[in-house]
Amino acid sequence: MTADLSPMRPTRDPRVTLDDLLEVVLNKGAVLHLDLIVAVADIPLIGVSLRAAIAGMETMLEYGMMRHWDEDTRAWAERSTARRALDLEEDENVVCRMSGGHLLTESLYHGWRPGTVYLTDRRLVVLRDEPREILWETGLDAVTAVRLEPERTVGGEERLRLDVALADGGQERLSAREPGELHALLTEACAGRPTPALPFAFRSPAEEDPPLAEGHLWYHEPRRGGPLWRGGQGRMTADRLVWKSPVDSRPALVLPLADITAVRRVPAYSPAGEDGLIAVHTTAGDEVRLAADDPAAWTERLRAAGAATGPVAAGPVAAAG
């Protein structure tokens, strides 16, 4: 490849873009007012627009089989929605999915958070449907034991819960519509995996870097039209702070802790309240703005981590590198 530094030009060549174009035309574009579409007598156009709205690339693949779409569209749309609910990794497959929940015990709020339990061939995940957020997840290789435990519900009923013991010593409790089935499938899925006793840990250090801190954070994302506060998940490991929104496919912020020069609290408006705002200064001269419900804790962690890895200053003034 030659080092041509003139700006790349976009292509409209249909040989390159046709699939993307199909997706965009079938998926997007204004749709006439629903009332009008429904009112188009005897033409169940709603089928078409629903399909287009939900579908993605599958749409055009399945367009060829549209003969029976009128009755099939609903069933198909439902399947399609389910498939899109959890973002799967490459080669990852869903083993089972059922309604359930995760018992949150680690923060101030202690209680059941309902959602959908997904068992894949790699992970066990509890996903909240709306707004979509992963409430809890673990890789199957971190699961050391699984057992069913009876629990008396508020209503006095006895229900079976699923207790999951993890390699890091932690234990989590899940509810599930079919706890027995989930237990059986999970046990089976874990049995096929190398045990921690093997001399070669299956987990790679790069991937499983344990978080020093993890929790909800707001990120003031810079944009052309002015910055925008967005909610998401912050995760601080030994060498970096990563922030990711549940609607993005990857993190919008990856900040090496070694680049932090100063961390300070700023008394200004933020979605986390009057004193939730944290400004992080970097070696590049940027200021990254975050907001947290527990700003003191995050500030401390960032300062401590920055001090360990980089030229962080505890005060409001950035220290020289």
Add this chain to the structure above:
Amino acid sequence: MTEHTALYVYALLPDRPDAADGVTGIDGRPLRLVRVPGTSVAALVHDAAPTPLEGGDDQVRRWVEEQSRAVDTVWERTGSVLPMTFNVLVAAEPSPEPSPEDGTAAGTAAGTPVGRSAEQRLTEWVTEQAADIGGQLEGLAGRCELRVDITVDRTAATAGGTGGAAEGAPEGGPDGLSPGMRRLMEKQREHRARATAGQLADTLHAETRQRLLAVAEDYRDRGPTHRVAGETDVLCAALLVRREDIDAVGAVLTDLRARQPAVRVRFLGPWPPYSFIDTAHRARAEEMAP
């Protein structure tokens, strides 16, 4: 049955008398404008039978391409369009039943037992929505949609990296590695390559997203689309940019490629702003989903 009593709608656009001149659409059909008196909006249509298009994959591909080409041409002429999705038809209102409960439903107060024509219905709808449609057309004028698709080649990204230990292990012999263990190590190596590429992808995504957001007026994360074996997705987005900023987006991508030879970039467009149409109507459609 094959009477052309319906309208197949391609797009709404600013009313310019010559905008559809000589433009053909699906199956080479001549297109025309339905102008909406009292507004500055027109609809690009062809006269159609009141049945949706159905066909095999290849035929749908061809139709979509024809539809998009027509919309592109008109977009170049008018500078702004609100494109419709595939298969948007407005049919004539069916003639009222002999004894309708509410005699005024068809809106034919004169007593003629004929429903409104497709053109009347479309015109009425546009008139009702004129303020919203006009606002959107104005807001999107001079803007286009670009699509950016970035992946990293795992082999290139991890070359000389973490794979060494497993590969360097001697064959069979002294270490007594069983085939099963060897397979496991191979899996671990692949796993590490994925993890390393994933971390690189996170970093590249964050910095590229930030640079693109500095240029684009709007941005939609699209999630991965093209899965190529051996590549890890970095970023896949639709951008709304002013036409004069297309090169600025290109420069960001060129720079990324120069710094990271392992990245693969697809850069598509410019297209009419399909992904940036106000989705109010769509949201209502989704509410109706089962």
